[in-house]
Amino acid sequence: MPARCPDFFLIGAMKSGTTSLQEYLQRHPQIFMCTPKEPQFFSRDAVFARGIDWYRALFAEAKKGQLCGEASTCYARHPHFGDVAGRIKAHVPDARFLFIMRHPVERAYAHYRHLMEERGVTGQALLSFEEALERIPEIIDTSLYRRQIGAFHVQFSAERFHFLTLDELRAQPIPTLAAIQRFLGVPVLDLSAGGSIESNRSGTALAVRQSRDLVGRMRRSPLLSRWIDLLPARVRQRARAWLTSPKIAEVIAGRSARQSVEGISEMTPEVRARLVERFVEPNRELAEFLGRSLPDWSE
Numbered sequence: 001m002p003a004r005c006p007d008f009f010l011i012g013a014m015k016s017g018t019t020s021l022q023e024y025l026q027r028h029p030q031i032f033m034c035t036p037k038e039p040q041f042f043s044r045d046a047v048f049a050r051g052i053d054w055y056r057a058l059f060a061e062a063k064k065g066q067l068c069g070e071a072s073t074c075y076a077r078h079p080h081f082g083d084v085a086g087r088i089k090a091h092v093p094d095a096r097f098l099f100i101m102r103h104p105v106e107r108a109y110a111h112y113r114h115l116m117e118e119r120g121v122t123g124q125a126l127l128s129f130e131e132a133l134e135r136i137p138e139i140i141d142t143s144l145y146r147r148q149i150g151a152f153h154v155q156f157s158a159e160r161f162h163f164l165t166l167d168e169l170r171a172q173p174i175p176t177l178a179a180i181q182r183f184l185g186v187p188v189l190d191l192s193a194g195g196s197i198e199s200n201r202s203g204t205a206l207a208v209r210q211s212r213d214l215v216g217r218m219r220r221s222p223l224l225s226r227w228i229d230l231l232p233a234r235v236r237q238r239a240r241a242w243l244t245s246p247k248i249a250e251v252i253a254g255r256s257a258r259q260s261v262e263g264i265s266e267m268t269p270e271v272r273a274r275l276v277e278r279f280v281e282p283n284r285e286l287a288e289f290l291g292r293s294l295p296d297w298s299e
């Protein structure tokens with residue numbers, strides 16, 4: 001089947017359950033989610049410069065009749081990544097969008113921790129949560145869900161969007177996932193039948209990438225191979241099994257990320273109260289726009 005662009009996008013919000021939702025969707029035989037989960041084609045200039053043929057190739061393995069999707073959360077971090085919606089409109093004019101939301105304060109704090117873990121992995125100085133709120137406006141902006149939706153509504157009509165919350169996905173996975181499947185136009189299956197999914201794994205994506213690179217270099221190292229050859233037979237066998245294990249990069253990444261969290265500050269009750277107040281009006285506008293009540297995000 002010729003390569004093509006995706007039919008739908010899971011655009012965010014970052015740290016709101018997008019990985020869990022993507023993994024649920026991958027259980028459906030008529031849905032193909034690309035690898036990597038977040039190609040970031042329409043948001044990162046350097047990736048966009050690779051061209052649309054490079055992007056289409058990510059979906060080349062989709063079977064006939066499958067819907068194609070991708071889940072780049074940086075698409076919903078307006079205005080920090082340019083005109084993402086405009087780029088998508090130019091290449092995928094009939095796109096549909098899934099947007100999952102979470103308590104905006106909890107999401108902002110998770111965003112902060114994610115950024116600090118990445119800083120820690122790369123050896124950069126960490127910021128306190130309050131410092132990060134002042135210096136990294138993206139943390140607050142990403143939790144302004146109505147603003148993020150509005151950036152896409154300039155290009156796409158309302159019926160092309162389906163909204164849900166992490167609370168709904170956790171509390172009522174069967175009806176929540178059924179509504180998504182009806183929106184996408186695929187047969188409704190019980191995607192929770194294989195068990196619930198909570199994708200809060202140890203290690204950030206950056207830590208995993210770096211660890212995979214490290215393991216790759218270790219496996220290719222003739223010096224390490226010669227050193228293993230000098231070990232006693234039983235130990236040598238264990239060492240080679242450890243080095244070739246597909247899980248070793250994730251183990252190293254988890255340790256690296258755990259080490260990097262030292263120095264990451266907690267959210268104080270005072271800062272939380274201030275942020276809850278900051279989001280009262282945006283949450284009210286969001287509920288009015290969606291025409292539905294939202295979970296209690298007032299505490």
